[in-house]
Amino acid sequence: MAQSQVAIIGTGLIGTSIGLNLMARKDRSYTVVGADRDRGAARTAKKFGALDREVGSIEEAVEGAGLVILAVPVMGARRILQDAARYVKPGTVITDTCSTKAEVMRWAEEFLPAEVYFVGGHPMAGKEASGPEAATVDLFKEATWAMTPSPRAHEGAVQVVQGLIESMGATPLYIDPAEHDQYAAAISHVPLLISVALFRMARDSAAWDDLSLLAGPGFRDLTRLASGDPAMARDIVSTNREAIVHWLRRFRDELDTVAKAVEVGDEPVKDLLASTQLDRDTFILNPPRRRRIEKMEAPSAQDAIGHMFVGGMYDRLKQMSSANGDGGRAPRTTDSDRELRRKLGIEEDDDRR
Amino acid sequence: MAQSQVAIIGTGLIGTSIGLNLMARKDRSYTVVGADRDRGAARTAKKFGALDREVGSIEEAVEGAGLVILAVPVMGARRILQDAARYVKPGTVITDTCSTKAEVMRWAEEFLPAEVYFVGGHPMAGKEASGPEAATVDLFKEATWAMTPSPRAHEGAVQVVQGLIESMGATPLYIDPAEHDQYAAAISHVPLLISVALFRMARDSAAWDDLSLLAGPGFRDLTRLASGDPAMARDIVSTNREAIVHWLRRFRDELDTVAKAVEVGDEPVKDLLASTQLDRDTFILNPPRRRRIEKMEAPSAQDAIGHMFVGGMYDRLKQMSSANGDGGRAPRTTDSDRELRRKLGIEEDDDRR
Numbered sequence: 001m002a003q004s005q006v007a008i009i010g011t012g013l014i015g016t017s018i019g020l021n022l023m024a025r026k027d028r029s030y031t032v033v034g035a036d037r038d039r040g041a042a043r044t045a046k047k048f049g050a051l052d053r054e055v056g057s058i059e060e061a062v063e064g065a066g067l068v069i070l071a072v073p074v075m076g077a078r079r080i081l082q083d084a085a086r087y088v089k090p091g092t093v094i095t096d097t098c099s100t101k102a103e104v105m106r107w108a109e110e111f112l113p114a115e116v117y118f119v120g121g122h123p124m125a126g127k128e129a130s131g132p133e134a135a136t137v138d139l140f141k142e143a144t145w146a147m148t149p150s151p152r153a154h155e156g157a158v159q160v161v162q163g164l165i166e167s168m169g170a171t172p173l174y175i176d177p178a179e180h181d182q183y184a185a186a187i188s189h190v191p192l193l194i195s196v197a198l199f200r201m202a203r204d205s206a207a208w209d210d211l212s213l214l215a216g217p218g219f220r221d222l223t224r225l226a227s228g229d230p231a232m233a234r235d236i237v238s239t240n241r242e243a244i245v246h247w248l249r250r251f252r253d254e255l256d257t258v259a260k261a262v263e264v265g266d267e268p269v270k271d272l273l274a275s276t277q278l279d280r281d282t283f284i285l286n287p288p289r290r291r292r293i294e295k296m297e298a299p300s301a302q303d304a305i306g307h308m309f310v311g312g313m314y315d316r317l318k319q320m321s322s323a324n325g326d327g328g329r330a331p332r333t334t335d336s337d338r339e340l341r342r343k344l345g346i347e348e349d350d351d352r353r
Numbered sequence: 354m355a356q357s358q359v360a361i362i363g364t365g366l367i368g369t370s371i372g373l374n375l376m377a378r379k380d381r382s383y384t385v386v387g388a389d390r391d392r393g394a395a396r397t398a399k400k401f402g403a404l405d406r407e408v409g410s411i412e413e414a415v416e417g418a419g420l421v422i423l424a425v426p427v428m429g430a431r432r433i434l435q436d437a438a439r440y441v442k443p444g445t446v447i448t449d450t451c452s453t454k455a456e457v458m459r460w461a462e463e464f465l466p467a468e469v470y471f472v473g474g475h476p477m478a479g480k481e482a483s484g485p486e487a488a489t490v491d492l493f494k495e496a497t498w499a500m501t502p503s504p505r506a507h508e509g510a511v512q513v514v515q516g517l518i519e520s521m522g523a524t525p526l527y528i529d530p531a532e533h534d535q536y537a538a539a540i541s542h543v544p545l546l547i548s549v550a551l552f553r554m555a556r557d558s559a560a561w562d563d564l565s566l567l568a569g570p571g572f573r574d575l576t577r578l579a580s581g582d583p584a585m586a587r588d589i590v591s592t593n594r595e596a597i598v599h600w601l602r603r604f605r606d607e608l609d610t611v612a613k614a615v616e617v618g619d620e621p622v623k624d625l626l627a628s629t630q631l632d633r634d635t636f637i638l639n640p641p642r643r644r645r646i647e648k649m650e651a652p653s654a655q656d657a658i659g660h661m662f663v664g665g666m667y668d669r670l671k672q673m674s675s676a677n678g679d680g681g682r683a684p685r686t687t688d689s690d691r692e693l694r695r696k697l698g699i700e701e702d703d704d705r706r
Contacts, residue, residue, distance in 0.1 A: 214540050218540075
């Protein structure tokens with residue numbers, strides 16, 4: 001039996017970290033190929049053991065692949081989806097790791113053939129440094145990983161991506177793409193811009209040379225996001241401008257409230273900070289539960305899916321897509337895609353009926 | 354020979370971490386006593402091995418001490434300086450770890466007897482959690498530690514505090530108190546308020562329950578300071594209001610610049626972020642040098658000072674203060690305090706003449 005192939009397009013911090021995870025499996029029955037516009041980055045990823053093979057084009061990467069992972073800035077995903085659409089075979093599962101989801105989902109709908117299954121994704125993980133050199137196998141451990149499956153994605157495809165995510169130690173969170181973008185603006189994109197503004201405030205000061213001597217871990221933490229990839233930031237703004245403008249305004253309102261407390265007196269500052277501290281400590285000590293997941297899948301089923309990905313679920317899906325029609329253990333599914341499953345030759349899974 | 358005594362007043366994160374450092378020395382010739390308004394905190398510090406002894410009053414803590422360390426919020430330092438002034442013996446060295454320095458220096462001048470040497474200090478270190486439970490022996494490793502010696506502090510006293518700082522792995526930075534407060538407003542106090550405003554923005558949203566599910570390390574890092582001690586924040590604002598208001602205004606100006614770029618287009622955002630990224634990477638990869646220190650002390654002398662603190666400098670200073678007059682190895686000094694040294698019975702150090 002020929003080996004299955006996973007393609008990673010974009011071998012920066014995220015793509016290379018995914019590659020390290022995929023390559024670390026002892027029982028793997030797939031090869032990992034990678035491509036990057038910057039071939040040096042792809043070669044570095046290969047050197048670090050994140051790829052079996054480095055290739056020079058989208059075509060080479062996706063032609064034999066059953067699972068394609070786009071780990072590029074948002075606008076890069078647009079180009080690659082257009083390009084890859086010409087080479088992908090029916091049944092291929094495509095996922096991405098882009099910072100915004102609504103536009104990406106629109107492009108997938110627009111460019112991909114109907115039998116190619118797109119499942120959007122966004123790992124809420126990262127670090128100060130970027131590039132393949134910064135990749136680590138545990139980057140996604142305990143991270144939330146937003147999932148936005150295309151309405152026409154086969155449920156088996158969704159399970160493959162969920163299995164991939166869980167096998168890296170992350171927690172999938174099913175979410176509507178528009179909702180994702182609104183929340184990501186508040187929790188990620190506006191913080192990035194705040195980080196930039198704070199660093200510029202200090203850096204643009206005539207006193208920077210002296211002032212920077214005092215900078216401690218607080219300043220470093222708060223400006224960390226300002227070291228992110230500018231192209232990624234540009235693409236985020238380009239595809240989520242309205243939400244970002246909205247949350248920036250909300251942030252300025254809150255800052256005005258804080259500034260007013262500072263001007264008014266000492267106790268108002270203490271009261272404001274005491275209630276904020278309480279709320280934040282609650283948030284840190286009792287992190288929000290992944291309620292949506294629990295609604296969709298019982299924990300035992302999730303375990304099974306993780307196992308399926310590692311143990312062969314992905315291969316079976318690939319076999320289906322190659323029209324070998326040898327069936328296999330199918331994930332739980334709904335009536336709506338029963339016909340599709342029949343077409344692909346997937347038998348009902350008895351113990352889940 | 355009776356053992357020397359170091360007193361730590363305030364056994365929270367900072368005080369307890371200092372205690373852990375002092376207690377870790379195998380060759381120590383001093384005992385460490387600690388006091389806290391919250392006796393439970395002091396008992397915890399003792400249980401963790403940060404103190405030899407826990408006492409219930411300022412008087413008990415400072416009466417036998419040659420070195421007193423105030424690790425409390427700023428306004429607490431005011432009360433303690435007033436109180437301690439009644440009990441400290443001539444020759445005692447007092448330092449603090451407060452977030453602002455100008456007011457603290459003023460109080461030390463106002464309340465302390467002339468022969469008690471105050472050397473202001475501020476470690477640029479911290480972490481998310483507070484209290485003695487959060488203390489670690491390596492909290493100050495590679496941290497900058499601002500030093501603001503009182504003009505009337507004996508140079509030997511300054512060296513004791515510098516030795517203490519260096520022995521914990523931190524880098525002392527001599528700085529004018531008013532200058533410190535301006536820079537700390539930019540690099541520490543305003544970031545704290547930004548952190549608070551960002552957390553409130555997200556928390557006050559009706560969508561918080563869903564939105565918080567997406568919160569990743571970026572949001573966590575940027576809101577970390579919002580978990581700080583509200584009383585400490587109140588005291589910071591109370592003693593540094595003007596500078597904070599100034600830098601808050603500067604920050605809002607920068608945020609407006611960023612917001613305008615977002616509204617205008619994609620490339621302006623990329624350009625803005627690219628130049629910020631470059632500047633921040635330079636800052637991180639080539640951290641600012643401690644030029645001031647190099648001006649004051651050659652590295653070899655610094656090593657010697659670290660050794661002196663551990664090896665007996667502190668004890669000698671204590672002996673001087675007890676008027677035993679048995680001399681000892683004196684640090685490099687200037688003409689201006691020659692008389693004082695003579696009075697205390699410190700001989701000129703031959704190899705430094």
